[in-house]
Amino acid sequence: MKAFLILEDGTVFSGESIGAQKEVISEIVFNTSMTGYLEVLTDPSYAGQAVCMTYPLIGNYGITPDMESKRSWVDGYIVRELSRIPSNFRCEGTIQDFLNEQGIPGISGIDTRALTKILRDKGTLNGMITTNENYNLDEIIPKLKEYRTGDVVSKVTCSSKKYYRGTGKKVAVMDFGEKENITRCLLERGCEVTVYPAHTSAEEILGDAPDGIMLSNGPGDPKDCGDIIKEVKKLYDSDVPIFAICLGHQLMALATGADTHKLKYGHRGGNHPVKDLQTGRVYITSQNHGYVVDTDKLDEKVAVPAFVNVNDGTNEGLSYTGKNIFTVQFHPEACPGPLDSGYLFDRFMKMMER
Numbered sequence: 001m002k003a004f005l006i007l008e009d010g011t012v013f014s015g016e017s018i019g020a021q022k023e024v025i026s027e028i029v030f031n032t033s034m035t036g037y038l039e040v041l042t043d044p045s046y047a048g049q050a051v052c053m054t055y056p057l058i059g060n061y062g063i064t065p066d067m068e069s070k071r072s073w074v075d076g077y078i079v080r081e082l083s084r085i086p087s088n089f090r091c092e093g094t095i096q097d098f099l100n101e102q103g104i105p106g107i108s109g110i111d112t113r114a115l116t117k118i119l120r121d122k123g124t125l126n127g128m129i130t131t132n133e134n135y136n137l138d139e140i141i142p143k144l145k146e147y148r149t150g151d152v153v154s155k156v157t158c159s160s161k162k163y164y165r166g167t168g169k170k171v172a173v174m175d176f177g178e179k180e181n182i183t184r185c186l187l188e189r190g191c192e193v194t195v196y197p198a199h200t201s202a203e204e205i206l207g208d209a210p211d212g213i214m215l216s217n218g219p220g221d222p223k224d225c226g227d228i229i230k231e232v233k234k235l236y237d238s239d240v241p242i243f244a245i246c247l248g249h250q251l252m253a254l255a256t257g258a259d260t261h262k263l264k265y266g267h268r269g270g271n272h273p274v275k276d277l278q279t280g281r282v283y284i285t286s287q288n289h290g291y292v293v294d295t296d297k298l299d300e301k302v303a304v305p306a307f308v309n310v311n312d313g314t315n316e317g318l319s320y321t322g323k324n325i326f327t328v329q330f331h332p333e334a335c336p337g338p339l340d341s342g343y344l345f346d347r348f349m350k351m352m353e354r
Contacts (some may be wrong), residue, residue: 020102050074111127153225173196194208202235231277250329
């Protein structure tokens with residue numbers, strides 16, 4: 001069946017429908033990863049977005065047990081070519097069946113290079129995936145321009161506390177859209193982990209007497225999380241060590257008086273170089289975000305930059321002055337390097353020991 005991708009600037013791509021045959025309006029973003037498409041599909045940070053994969057062949061190793069959550073969160077999926085016959089000893093199914101089961105509409109057979117160049121030139125755009133050949137641009141484009149991702153954190157967070165047994169330090173994880181590998185990295189280090197819904201009060205978390213607090217990744221504009229930011233400020237005011245990733249990094253910055261702004265087209269992929277400003281070492285990192293902390297409005301008495309993006313100079317992490325708190329914009333629980341930045345979890349463990 002024919003499918004169409006319509007952008008808010010009026011550009012139309014024609015291709016073939018894949019996955020669920022339904023119409024969706026979403027923010028269109030691109031990811032530069034060559035592998036890891038299943039992790040992308042199941043990363044809650046993509047809620048409210050349709051993802052274009054820049055690598056031309058997707059699905060060649062099928063569906064494997066590498067999911068970051070129990071379901072897919074993307075609104076839509078855009079590829080150049082979808083592999084029809086996957087081959088891998090861990091393969092449990094095809095990506096086509098997975099998209100159908102998850103109710104995710106998509107489009108294949110379009111020029112994803114051309115789409116990516118449009119997004120890089122004009123910035124992130126809203127778009128529609130549809131199988132309706134009689135679409136009316138005059139009716140669709142105003143709807144596209146009005147679309148907002150909204151409060152997607154409430155959509156992706158867990159509904160109740162989750163407890164994982166361990167023999168070591170007690171870690172409280174605030175779930176803003178947590179990738180499950182964050183919990184796995186903590187469990188591998190012997191931690192006893194409790195995952196809390198995003199809107200849990202700071203009083204409840206601190207009342208459980210954790211040795212450390214993890215603020216997870218998540219989707220959307222951090223400024224849409226006003227109530228959560230107030231609770232994060234209370235956590236900052238405590239003496240409990242805190243490690244924050246991605247959205248958690250941005251929320252901590254906003255809670256302590258800094259500012260964030262939207263990038264032109266974001267950082268999404270597994271090949272982003274980040275420099276540790278303390279050691280001078282550069283790491284290849286996995287990233288998925290559209291917003292960054294504005295270091296021009298950073299009070300050095302509160303926090304100082306700890307990491308910087310080598311490509312565009314944007315902030316990739318903060319170290320908080322006089323506090324056992326550090327935050328990063330990238331994903332140390334992911335495996336792009338493959339384990340280059342995993343040492344940050346060990347740093348967090350040492351902070352809890354102190």
